Amino acid sequence: MPTRILGIDPGLTRCGFGAIELGVGRNVALIDVGVFRSSPSAELSVRIGTLADEIESLIHSVKPDVLALERVFAQANLRSVMGTAQISGVVLALAHKHGLPIALHTPSEVKAAVTGNGRANKDQVGQMVTRILGLSEMPKPADAADALAIAICNAWRGLPSPSDKNSTLTAAQKSWHAAIAASKSKP
Amino acid sequence: MPTRILGIDPGLTRCGFGAIELGVGRNVALIDVGVFRSSPSAELSVRIGTLADEIESLIHSVKPDVLALERVFAQANLRSVMGTAQISGVVLALAHKHGLPIALHTPSEVKAAVTGNGRANKDQVGQMVTRILGLSEMPKPADAADALAIAICNAWRGLPSPSDKNSTLTAAQKSWHAAIAASKSKP
DSSP states (O other): OEEEEEEEEEESSSSEEEEEEEOTOOOEEEEEEEEEEEESSSHHHHHHHHHHHHHHHHHHHHHOOOEEEEOOOOOOOOOHHHHHHHHHHHHHHHHHTTTTOOEEEEEEHHEEEHHHHOOOOHHHHHHHHHHTTSSSSOOOSHHHHHHHHHHHHHHHHHOOOTTTOOOOHHHHHHHHHHHHHHHHOOO | OEEEEEEOOOSSSSSEEEEEEEEEEEEEEEEEEEEEOOOSSOOOOHHHHHHHHHHHHHHHOOOSSSSEEOOOOOOHHHHHHHHHHHHHHHHHHHHTTTTTOOOEEOHHHHHHHHHSSSSOHHHHHHHHHHHHHTTTOOSSSSSHHHHHHHHHHHHHHHHHOOTTTOOOOOHHHHHHHHHHHHHOOOO
């Protein structure tokens, strides 16, 4: 039975979302992708409340089995981290409300999963997401592509590693496993 | 008509709440006070989701006219700021869902309102909250007293200043206005 994963790149001004379905092996197919926006000039509770309503509607329409979210970290811009944390709180509360398991992935884990490089830039992530899902063009803005990358990272976790027999991996997936293995072997 | 104010001191491990009613003049009466807790060992979505349910039940029982919340700022402990921001996001989304106006107050604004000193410590805030509401003992833990202070700060905003005729103020209220006036007169 296929697994449907909803990836969310939390943010107050732009909140990216990407839903995929994991089929046979490592096949992943696009279900939905986009971005919810809120105006910085609007009142904070209206911004957060409206985004909460939109994310809840998305859960109803996508009907995911899992919700994957980027783990919030300290960054240079503390103001944007606050908004990110506030939206991630809303997403976590919604996951609990709808009985959805939630997975948190670090940015470097997500980058490594789709590009094989934990320090890949936004454009590289977008290119690989486009290729993996067989899309005709790169999802825009970057928040939308990032949300798909989070979902793909989650989909591929726990699947047979490339050393397993009968494993059919793409070049990107092989380099991901190599990067994971290399990072694990470090002291 | 009395105004009912629900103050919330957002936090992931301890989330304080304090509900008061503003009557004639500057009279404020306690409606409810306490703290919701979540275990740091529990899964994050369970922690946030459970707190969200408890805060929503509180909104149903208190039926506030206004929700007052401490504005989240950068602090030394970034990890605790993240949890605080996540819960504040949940509270803001709930305020929007229930059509409640929300007011954000800075910590120094809250301290100045109840003690007359924007740099008062936790104990001084707790002592003044106890006195203002005529309680027999100080609300514990400090998060509960802080939530009441946030509600009182909100209640007293926009009320006649001590220079107005017929104004009957307590000593604490007079010193608060003096502190506000002093801070405004600084260059």
